[in-house]
Each structure stands twice: as structure tokens, then as C-alpha cells.
Amino acid sequence: MFHDSGHLIRPALVLLAAVVIFLVIRAAVIPKDFGKYGHYRPAALALVRSHQIAYAGQETCVMCHDDQANARKAGKHAHVACEACHGPQAAHANDPSIKPKLPEVADLCRRCHEKDAAKPSGFPQVVTVEHSGGAKCNDCHQPHNPRM
């Protein structure tokens, strides 16, 4: 009855070989820990974490610049982070020989304090042209403690 079974066995062997080849390639291509936390590659977490930090953060700035931090603490800008005005300073924190540029006062103050109907009503706002008539904000105000 099965004297022609070779016709069945040979294609079966070919199919088996194809499945094995598929499994071998699959094992070689997919990272070994794929699926450890979910349907993704755990190494991606390390890849995202490897990005360089640009903003050093308050605590780092205050370590050296405690004089400015104390001046700021007494005023309305107590909770404004250094780098919100001074820009990203991680490079300066790592290598103090890199000197940061001073911020452009005209743009800086206006962004927060120019009068806008959408701003919360309790927030201090001015119409710059009426308020100063073109004079620079820091001609009168100390930026770290902005009283007159």
C-alpha cells in the first residue's frame, strides 16, 4: 500500500528543513531578551537613557552659585530655575571654563511679563512700551530679585 511513500517523505523532509531554517534565522535575528518586559527590545530602554543631559538642574547650579541663589530666594523669582533664563548649562557645570553667555534681557522679560489677556490675572504683567518707554528692564530691576 505504501510502496510509493517516498513521494510523501521527501516533500515532508523539505518542509521540515524549511521550518528549521526559519527557526534558526528567527533565533539569530531576534534579540535574546526580546519580550522580557513586553513586545519590545529591552535594550531600547538603555538606548533612550544614553541621551546626554543638557540642563544640569537647580541643585547643580546652586552648588557653586549660592550667592545668586540667596539673592533670588528673597524675591519673586524664588521658584524660577536658573536655566529657565540662563539656558542649558550642563556643559558649563561639567567644565566651568566654558563661559555661558548672558541672556538677552529684552526678549527674556517680555516673554513672561508682557501683558496678555490669556495670562492668569494675578500674574504681574506690563505693556512694555508704556511701562518703560524703551528702557531695558535691568536698568531698573535686578533680575534675581526684581524689586526696584
Next chain:
Amino acid sequence: MDISRRGLFHIGGKLLVVASVGATLEQIIGAEPPSDAYRMADHWWGMLIDIDKCIGCGSCVRACSQENNVPKGYFRTWVERYQVDENQQPTVDSPDGAMNGFAPLTRDDLKAFFVPKLCNHCADSPCVQVCPVGATFVSPDGVVLVDKEYCLGCRYCVQACPYGCRYLHPETDTVDKCTLCYHRITQGLTTACCENCPTQARVLVDFKNPQDPVHEFLRKNMVQVLKPYMATKAKVYYKDLDGSVR
């Protein structure tokens, strides 16, 4: 050397066995665990945004852009200004994502406010569900991330995100988005946007930390997420969010 057809099959078969045993062993031995102190299982990150505190200065947009080298004209976070007219129809503007703040609004008899936006780091995020290759995922600490080495750039996720928070990076041709500054928060720092918000209108929170002020905040304030009807389990909570915000 003369090899018969049968001989060739024999050699091929032996090679296959050796290769599959090798591959299996490599899988069993597995990868090394990360060696640092940060434990993902101890955190579940999100953000609180207080509309009443946002002054639309764009500090968050500039900080995000510089921290993450966001290409010009693209935004991982941006600020929208809403002005809602008598018929409850909002007019929305966000010039350059509010990178340089806003030109003043003149009409002050209508309600107007700022809405900072970013990835909502949804627990049930549509973007993750549509990715065909496992290149975008929710990390064990609740941050939606992209594996740029796996991303094909097919843009399914860009279309799937109900909040418009994803874009195709023009240089790498892979999808890019807010990482909730994953490289910072896993080192004990806050995100660049929260660090530089002068009014603390946006605050990074950890829902798994019992000491985090988020628990009291959610107990005592009226909050809403964006598009709650999308059932994405968004983790960016807005205080005093107006119904006109889309």
C-alpha cells in the same frame, strides 16, 4: 572533492543541527540585567498641568527642544493659546509651538488661557497597539518610548495618536516623540520642561511614590485628561481644563 546529492544533504543537516543548538544555547544564557540603582518597577510616571498657572512663556518648549535636540519646526511639547468666543467656539494659536511666547491678545472680554501639550504617556496607548514591529512600547515605569533602531518609519503610530504628539524625524526617518526626559528622570532629575517652568504650571509626578504630592493634588482638585472618551488612560492630568480644549 566529489560530493553526491545525498552527501550534500547529510552535510547540510549536520550544519543545521549545530546552528540550532548554538542559537538555543544563546537564548538560554540570556542578557545581563542593568547594573544601576534605578528600579523601573518602583515608578509610574505622569505629569500635572495647572492651566491657571501657565503664562505661555514657552520656556518648556525651548527647554525640551534644547535638551532633546528636537529638529527645527518639530515639537515634543508645545503651548496652545485658546480664546473662546460667545458661542463657545475656540480660536487656537501656537506660533512656532510658542517657542518665543505669544504676541499679546488684545480682546480681554473673552475667556482665554494657555494649554501646554505633550505626549500623555497613556497606559493604554493607541500608538503602541498599532506598531507592527514592537518599536514603540510602554516601559515598565509607564513611559511611552520609541526604539529608533527598530522603527521602520511606517507612521502608523503618528496617525494613531489622538493627541498629535508624534512626528517623523527628518534626518533619521524614524518616529520621534516626548520621552518624558527618560534619560533625566531615571537619574533623579525632573524633565527639562518641568525644570524650566517658571511658575510650576507643569510638574513631573510619580504615582507609585506614596510621598508624591500628586496624591493630595488629585484628591483636592478638579482634574481632567485630554480626550477622555478615547479611553487611552492618559497620565497627564490638567487642572481647570476648559471643555473647549481638544
